[in-house]
Amino acid sequence: SASVRITHRGGLHARPAALVRKTAQGFSSQSQLHFAGKSASCASLIGLMGLGIGEQDEVQVTCLGKDCDAALQALVAALSVTTHEHEQAPVIVTARPLNTEAGVLQGVCAAPGLVCGPLLRLHTIELPQDPGNHMREEQLQHLDSALEQVRGEIRNTLEHARQRKAVEEEEIFAAHLALLEDPTLLEAATAAIEHGSAATHAWRDAIQAQCAVLLGLGKPLFAERANDLRDLQQRVLRALLGEAWQFQMPAGAIVVAHELTPSDLLQLSAQNAAGICMAEGGATSHVAILARGKGMPCVVALGSAVLEVPQGQRVVLDAGNGRLELTPDDARHAQVHQIREAQQQRRQQQQAQAQAAASTLDGVGIEVAANVASSSEAQIALANGADGVGLLRTEFLFVDRRTAPDEQEQRQAYQAVLDAMGDKSVIIRTIDVGGDKQLDYLPLPAEANPVLGLRGIRMAQVRPELLDQQLRALLQVCPLQRCRILLPMVSEVDELLHIRQRLDQLCAELELTQRPELGVMIEVPAAALMAEQLAEHADFLSIGTNDLSQYTLAMDRDHAGLAARVDALHPALLRLIAQTCIGAAKHGRWVGVCGALASDPLATPVLVGLGVRELSVSPPQIAEIKDRVRHLDAAQCRQLSQGLLDLSSARAVRQACQHHWPLS
Structure with a gap:
């Protein structure tokens, strides 16, 4: 057994509970979670959610069986990590405003x-009163058939989500599939049928009983998860009643x-x-x-x-x-x-011009690249007019598996992205795990503040062989001059020098006469403040505004109450961006932005004015950002952007941007 503090945002609701269940399924041992005098099997999603475990609550996990040690280690890792949310997903405050306007x-x-x-x-399906005394075997067969039909539908949804790389959609319906197979739910429905209930009523009552448990916890996030149960109630009832959703x-x-x-x-x-x-x-x-x-x-x-x-x-x-x-x-x-x-x-006009290069009215060229996570996304980016890949997130190769990808698999994946981009350059970020992104096969100690702990390039300190393997794979892509390597979470020059030295050694081992360009992500304030020193040894700098915002403002960007204030147009962030560009210019290095701010058309003139020369955006926004660049005067952007550094808040900056460069 072991004690562990829950760091999943919002507590152990559907998606993190599904991760715990999936982890437990990988072992033969029986695992249980204990909290506040109650216990639940790790095999039961509903049981886990029904414990009402909140963020920062301490729980006990016990495992019994032949592989209990390995199971315990894996479950502790699954329980003590933070579920990641999509990097650019907005979080909206849910208080209902007062209605003051007629109509x-x-x-x-x-x-x-x-x-x-x-x-x-x-309208939802409403059932008539159940007369009871149904044929037990017949009703059990009806329920089994309906459940299998809905499972098949959900598996199809999951497959389509995977093909489209729709990560959040995939996670949501994976949790639905786990709920549909939950022993707590199935046993309750089966017991009701054994006592003479119709399959329809037995299923409805089993769902409503579990909804009542979640609603009774008094926690909004858990109450919202009851809606997922109601979804399964409606889907299975439709299957039982032979009704199509139409x-x-x-x-x-x-x-x-x-x-x-x-x-x-x-x-x-x-x-x-x-x-x-x-x-x-x-x-x-x-x-x-x-x-x-x-x-x-x-x-x-x-x-x-x-x-x-x-x-x-x-x-x-x-x-x-x-x-x-x-x-x-x-x-x-x-x-x-x-x-x-x-x-x-x-939008049609912008799309028609998407393949052309983007320059300001006074002739300053701005490269508009794409953030991608796979070769298929790179193909979409190229079709949308990307000038290159400004950020390839290599984590897609390492997550959702039991072992790390080997050097050959990595090389093939990186080569596929280069091939997908034709003759354009590709910036590949080395593995950025730790913090809110954990790997099942790389257990790390539980950390009180994961985003301030072992993540990004710091992982090379504890697992140098992982980074070595990735660098070797990157050095074998062809042509090597189109590959640029980007290091995440650098906070001092020595970290960069260490990786540069290691890269040179690997080049010598592989008998390479050239080394790919090596860049540094500016995502911690220390890196922005040291930009001039970093630029002396780096080939380029790329600003990750998402993390730079939360580290500068000391606000968790996943905190529902603060998320609206984690705005990269805050004057403090703009000062760090300006300082980065000034420092890089002293050594003739270019600066890009690959965080969410690059995809915000309101921010485009500010970034151009501060000296940013590359914007890496989500593929659907390439045409819009290119169009925005073409309507700007870079000299005017430089002049007006300086005044924004002295404003009082992000809101004031946004108002000034709307005034100076209104969005048509």
Whole structure:
């Protein structure tokens, strides 16, 4: 047995509990978790969630069996890491604003967008009273068949998510699959059938009992996970009743419901719903995450009044501002159509110019590259007009497996990315694990502050063979001059010099006459402050604004209450970016930005003005950022950006940017 402190953000809810269950399944030993006088098997997702374990709670884990030592070590590692969220996923505060405007319901933005259309209200399946005394074997067979049908549907969803590299979607439905196989749930439904219940009612009652447990914990995040159980309730009931998920949906419908489920969202997206709005729900719900990924406007927490709006009534959903306009006049409808048509036309124009290089009006060239995590994403980036890869996250090779990839597998993966990019350069970041990204086969000691511990280049101190193997693989790609190596989490010059020396040694061993360019990520304040010294020995610098923001502002970017304030346009961040560019220029080095700020068109003129010459963005935004660059005057950007360094807050900077360089 062992004690461990839970560092998963929000506690042991569905996705981290699924990680614990998956880890336990890899061993023959029986494992249990103990907390506050209660215990649950690590094989039961519902049992684990039902313990109500919160962030920073201390729990006991026990293992019994032949491989109990290995199981215990793996479970401690799984319990003491922080689940990663998508690097650029927005986190939205979920407090419902007061409704002060007539004819408008105010909620919370879960996914931005502006649409108008008729309302379509969705209802959940309601069962009639169960007369009881059903044939036990027949009902058990019905339930088994329905469960297998839904499992098959979820496996298909998972496969499509994997192919599209939709990590969050994959995690959500992997948790659903684990819930569907949960012994607690299945035993409750089976017991009810044994006592004469119909399979439909037995399944509904088993789900509702577990929902009540989660709702009774009094924790919002766990209450939202009850919605995942309700999703499975509806899916299995449809299978039992032989009902397909199909609604006669008018063109451009805005769907309203008490609370939609993840599978509802996928189906509505497939049927081209224009937008969705819910009476309940929160911005940390799985539906909200999926809506953002699908680009579907979504407002949650509108209150029960939204369910009373007549079916078919034409409304305007201004999701970015959390508004549902119930009685828009013809002029407002025309305005919304005009705005949407203008946006669509602008996107088409931008896409038509996406392959061309981007220069400012006064001739300053800005390279617009892409952040990718695989060769398939690199192909998409090239098709979208990327000038190269500005950040290849190599973690995709190391996660979700029991052993590290060998040198040959790594070399082939890196070569595939270079091949996918034609004749363009590829910047490959060395493995950045530790902190919030853990590997099952690389157990690290539990840390009170993981993001301040062993992560990035610091891993080379404790596992130098991992980095050596990766560097050897990188040195064997062809042509080597198109490969640039980027080192994460560097905080002092000696770290860079050590890796440079090791790289030179490996080049000599492999009898190479040239060494690829070696760059440093500027993501800790120390690196920004030492940029001039680092640039003396590095070939380029790349600013990771996501981590630089949280380390500079001392605010966890995954903290729901602070996330809105972790803004890389804060004057302190801009000063660090300016200092980095000045330091690099003294040695003739170029500076890029590969964090989320590079993808923000409002920030483009500021970054250009401060001296950034490469922006690495998410592939869908390449055309928009290139278009933004082409409308800027670099000299004016330089002049105006200096004034932004003296402003009082990120909000003030954003207002000034809107004034100086309005987004059309």
